[in-house]
Amino acid sequence: MPNISKAINKDRLVKTTQELIRIPSITGNEGTLAQYIINDLENYGFSTKQDEVGNVIVEFGTGKKSLILNAHMDTVPPEGYTTDPYSGIVKGGKIYGLGASDCKTGLASILEIAKTIPQPSGKLILTFNVAEEGALRGEKYQKGCMYIAKRYKADACIVLEPTMYGDTVKISAGCRGRTVVELNVEGKSTHSSRPETGLNPIDEALKVMNSLKSQTLNSQQYFSTVLHETLSVVSINAGAGANNIIPSSCKMVIDYRTLPNIKDAQKTVRRLIDATKVKTKFNSLFSSPGYVLPEDSEVLKTLSSHVERSFNRQPEVSVALGRADASYFYENGTPAIIYGPGENMQCHKPNEYANVSSLIKCTESILNFTHEFLS
Numbered sequence: 001m002p003n004i005s006k007a008i009n010k011d012r013l014v015k016t017t018q019e020l021i022r023i024p025s026i027t028g029n030e031g032t033l034a035q036y037i038i039n040d041l042e043n044y045g046f047s048t049k050q051d052e053v054g055n056v057i058v059e060f061g062t063g064k065k066s067l068i069l070n071a072h073m074d075t076v077p078p079e080g081y082t083t084d085p086y087s088g089i090v091k092g093g094k095i096y097g098l099g100a101s102d103c104k105t106g107l108a109s110i111l112e113i114a115k116t117i118p119q120p121s122g123k124l125i126l127t128f129n130v131a132e133e134g135a136l137r138g139e140k141y142q143k144g145c146m147y148i149a150k151r152y153k154a155d156a157c158i159v160l161e162p163t164m165y166g167d168t169v170k171i172s173a174g175c176r177g178r179t180v181v182e183l184n185v186e187g188k189s190t191h192s193s194r195p196e197t198g199l200n201p202i203d204e205a206l207k208v209m210n211s212l213k214s215q216t217l218n219s220q221q222y223f224s225t226v227l228h229e230t231l232s233v234v235s236i237n238a239g240a241g242a243n244n245i246i247p248s249s250c251k252m253v254i255d256y257r258t259l260p261n262i263k264d265a266q267k268t269v270r271r272l273i274d275a276t277k278v279k280t281k282f283n284s285l286f287s288s289p290g291y292v293l294p295e296d297s298e299v300l301k302t303l304s305s306h307v308e309r310s311f312n313r314q315p316e317v318s319v320a321l322g323r324a325d326a327s328y329f330y331e332n333g334t335p336a337i338i339y340g341p342g343e344n345m346q347c348h349k350p351n352e353y354a355n356v357s358s359l360i361k362c363t364e365s366i367l368n369f370t371h372e373f374l375s
């Protein structure tokens with residue numbers, strides 16, 4: 001295994017991360033950041049493409065094997081910050097700012113790999129997507145990554161979402177699925193001094209909640225961890241605008257996190273609701289199945305060996321609890337792994353940071369992996 005990571009320019013890698021953090025890119029406003037990425041790559045001689053929703057794509061090299069490196073450009077809005085969310089300041093080995101971990105170090109890694117890698121003997125596809133944290137409005141698909149995953153297929157894909165946990169390095173070889181449904185629980189409105197003449201939909205919603213809570217959901221071991229399904233009521237809304245009226249309906253939103261490869265999650269929720277005999281209208285808001293790669297998959301084994309070499313310790317392989325864009329690549333036939341330089345526990349937290357040493361080691365490992373995978 002050749003080690004080409006010496007070619008990495010660490011100062012340039014950190015400086016690029018700082019510059020990316022200093023450009024705000026909350027979902028829906030990724031344009032300026034996309035232009036920065038386009039300019040940066042074109043300065044190094046790459047030709048770039050931008051699709052109809054604003055995703056940036058670069059393809060280079062030819063050959064039998066192909067690899068996609070992907071990271072998202074958008075961030076959540078800053079919340080609870082006591083420092084400047086766009087400072088990009090480096091202090092005590094940490095780099096600070098909104099998106100430092102999620103996912104600007106990931107973007108910076110890909111840019112550094114592009115500048116450093118010798119002409120690959122396979123095809124390397126770099127993709128930077130919009131709308132991971134939030135949804136696209138008025139477009140065919142809700143997520144920027146769906147446009148990329150349908151059009152660009154490869155032998156493997158690494159999605160550089162944050163998988164560092166301090167000294168522990170993780171690789172997610174899959175993710176749980178997610179299904180979100182809205183329930184309109186029906187009741188019968190009446191004066192609250194005579195509740196027995198109506199049907200209180202809040203009481204009915206409680207029956208649904210209690211029934212959902214008492215369900216035993218699926219669990220299964222993947223790699224060395226047992227993974228559980230979870231079902232949560234994430235929103236409940238009722239009220240007739242006056243305190244002396246029993247309302248006519250109550251809206252609930254249910255978030256169901258499924259084991260990988262569960263395709264009928266909506267049916268499961270519907271079955272659980274039907275069993276309560278409560279009268280409801282059922283509306284599906286979102287559904288994306290999870291997936292898991294086989295333990296002996298080539299991409300997983302090769303990447304793990306490079307991670308071990310760069311960090312001097314073995315990575316923990318598991319299935320991500322959250323839904324990830326990687327699932328879109330998998331659905332479209334590209335085996336995808338989630339592995340990136342950011343600190344996972346820093347995502348969406350005030351005064352977010354990433355560790356500079358993890359940024360450098362992770363970039364080294366992906367560079368070496370890319371070089372070997374495409375040779």
Ligand SMILES: [Zn+2]
Nearest residue numbers: 072102103161
């Ligand atoms: Zn992210």
